[in-house]
Amino acid sequence: MARLHFRFLVAIASLLSSVVAAGADTLTVKPVSIADEKAVFATVESISVVPARSRIGGTIAELHVREGDAVTHGQAIAVVGDEKLVLQMKSLDAQIQALQAQSDQAQTDFDRIEGLVERGTLPRTRLDEARTALNVAQNNLRAKTAERGVIQQQQTEGQVLAPQDGRVLKRLVAVGSVVLPGDPVVTVAQQDFKLRLRLPEEHAHFLKAGDRIRLDGDESGERVAKWGVIDLVYPQIEEGRVVADATVEGLGEYFVGDRLRVWISGGTRPAYVIPAGFVKTRFGIDYVLLRQGDGTVEVPVQRGRQTPTPELPNGLEILSGIRAGDQLERP
Known part of the structure; x- marks a missing residue:
């Protein structure tokens, strides 16, 4: 019995501590500048497509x-x-064998005549003739061997x-x-894929390199949104559209030409953005807990669109019901 009473006290203490922690999770409302996003379509394209020839x-x-x-x-x-290259290679092999035999015979004749000339049996002119014949045979062998190397290189190519x-x-x-x-x-x-955006030309004055774009998680097959950066805005407008390239981390590396919906900035405007966890919905009406004095009251608000940012992935825009300086508590 005492053990059960102890467990009950521990559970009550943990519940009270969680309530205190939840009550300490507060937020001060202040206006922020957000991008007025517009949805456009982009295609996954490679930086370059080259043929293997x-x-x-x-x-x-x-x-x-x-x-x-x-x-x-x-x-x-x-x-x-190429079958012709194989036939040429066989022909050159046969010619090289014949030239190798001629070169060996010329070397043998040169050695024999050189010995006879040293003993005075033959005149030195015969030695010069044998040396010339040896040089010709060796050069013919080198030329045919080089020709065979050309054919072999063609086969390698x-x-x-x-x-x-x-x-x-x-x-x-x-x-x-x-x-x-x-x-x-x-x-x-090329393996590094990019998103290529083609936008109406009125966006040309707002679009610039370094702007961030947002890719919905549903488009990439993931639960969280992905962010990218515009790398290049092409200076030429084609058929009334401005073309830009954007880099997105973890972009798919298989399908080229895949069309994805992305959100780009069409300007900025002030808005109230709070974490979605501060809003609770009951009977179809959205409420926030507004601190007044020592207590809190539920205030109905008008929910806007999801406004995720890299710093606040679950950001939610509130159109009405709160104002700057309000203290909100997490429900």
């Missing part, structure tokens, strides 16, 4: 990627095969390499397709 002509023998795959700079994404880190947007060929030097094989979007 074939460096030689031939037939696509291998294709290692498909739409949506992530690639890194220099990664082999396809192989272009049959690999189509990714021009940058990013994601494959589209495959333009299939295995067996015939390509020419410079033909695109796939298109690669």
